[in-house]
Amino acid sequence: MTSPGQDLLTITRRPDTVFASGQGAWLTDEGGKRHLDLVQGWAVNSLGHSPALITEALLRQSQRLLNPSPAYYNRPLLDLAARLVGLSCFDRVFLASSGAEANEGAVKLARRWGSRMRGGAHEVIGFEQGFHGRTLAMMSASGKPGWSEIYPPMPTGFAKARLNDLASVERAMSPRTVAVMIEFVQGEAGVVMADPGFVRELRALTAERGVLLIADEVQTGIGRCGAAFAYELFGIEPDIMTLAKGLGGGVPLAALLCKEALNCFQPGDQGGTFCGNPLMAAVGLAVVDEICRADFLAGVRERAAQLSAGLRAISRDHALQGERGLGLLRALVLPADCADQVVAAAQALAPVGLLLNAPRPNLLRLMPALNISAAEVDEGLALLRRALAEVLG
Known part of the structure; x- marks a missing residue:
């Protein structure tokens, strides 16, 4: 056999x-x-x-509208975006299909902002042992040992610091730094937690230096840590946040959220064939409404x-x-x-x-x-x- x-x-x-x-x-x-x-x-x-909740949402939406294209609005897209804004400290939402896609979108957004507001600053500081996805850029952003040797040459513009070591972040910063990207719990590293004091100091440092703070909540967001979003448990507000995994409850759905000041994509800068499709957005809305009670x-x-x-x-x-x-x-x-x-x-x-x-x-x-x-x-x-x-x- x-x-x-x-x-x-x-x-x-x-x-x-x-x-x-x-x-x-x-x-x-x-x-x-x-x-x-x-x-x-x-x-x-x-x-x-x-779960019946997802089955029913899929069936109901599949009988109405699957994908009119991202060139048009659809009601589940609008409703899920409004729900996420209402639950969080953010003002704008972009829906995607995977955590890697959302994280890549976060880096794009930070670099777009850096090109306009920080004289071309583009470098993103991540953390050793961090994990942000499997696209080439997100493998470079991640701190997983050995990844830089699998598909050379790798995309550049990603520096590394050590989690819970603020001095290492300061050493990694330069005039080219536009953002710091952090997981509050490094899942792939073995569920390694950021220290709350370190996170607060990191937020203060990035604000002082005019550097964005990106929270990768692909694994920790939507109730996984006992709050709607893990950043709530650390007493800070990031500038950008990414969600995926539990957001769709099993279907491919992700989100990139940002503050209004970072809403700087121009039409055509970002997109994707399945981004914001009503079938997945309807499921995400049902999941969020259930979990975030x-x-x-x-x-x-x-x-x-x-x-x-x-x-x-x-x-x-x-x-x-x-x-x-x-x-x-x-x-x-x-x-x-x-x-x-x-x-x-x-x-x-x-x-x-x-x-x-x-x-x-x-x-x-x-x-x-x-x-x-x-x-x-x-x-x-x-x-x-x-x-x-x-x-x-």
Whole structure:
């Protein structure tokens, strides 16, 4: 029997499992085995698998209008933009399809502003271990080790500083600097948090130097951290913010938001065939309306506290290195480079499996649906204990 995927371009190592359906916190494979999913498409399925809310929004909008082109307004585009402005500190919105596209748009906007207001300043400072997407420019903006060697020559104009080290940001600044781009939680680095004091000092420094602050909230935005946007938890306002992943709840949708003073694109400067299409915008509006209610966000914080406490107990019982995170974006640090073995053991559990993510060799990342139940959190923790026992003894 041949393995699945023989017709696909090789881009990652996948287990042979083929998933057929999903509901809420659970995925079911073609063999009928159920898996409790604590990955959820890398924090994409903010309301779990196949929520009725998204199904209904897709069906309703698909019967009305799919894509009149970005050259015209459509009602879901306008309504979602207004909703995001109303929820945030921003004044303008551009809708796109992926986080990398939104982040690239943020860099374009900053450079357009720099060309007009800062004498051609164009360089963007990012952070070591940061991740902003997989386009060539966003790979250069990211601080992932080794990425500069995969597709040379890489786009230039991106400097690097160290997270939580303000002096390193100051050293990276020059008259060419137009913006600093930060993730408040570096997900791909292993759920590494920015220190709130550092973020406040960074905001003060950028404001003093006339440099923009870009918040990459592709993974942390739309309720993931227990607030509508993570920047709220750090007590600052960025100049530009990007969203994706949980914004669409599983469909391809992203957003670039900015203050009015940065609304400097000229017609033709930015666009895209699918940008702001009503089908995805209708889903995004339904998702945002559901997640950004005060009672829903309170539930996220409750489940986050439950998950964090459970991970701390596991860490104590197995003599691990601890857990960390913000909201329902958490990591468990292992005592050795055995994360891949734990992921495989967890999926192989019977009668039900557990899906985990290992962004680092010694670390597990957990990104459950934001509406996961207390009972499902407890079941996930129990399954995780079993997988750790198999690997660690």
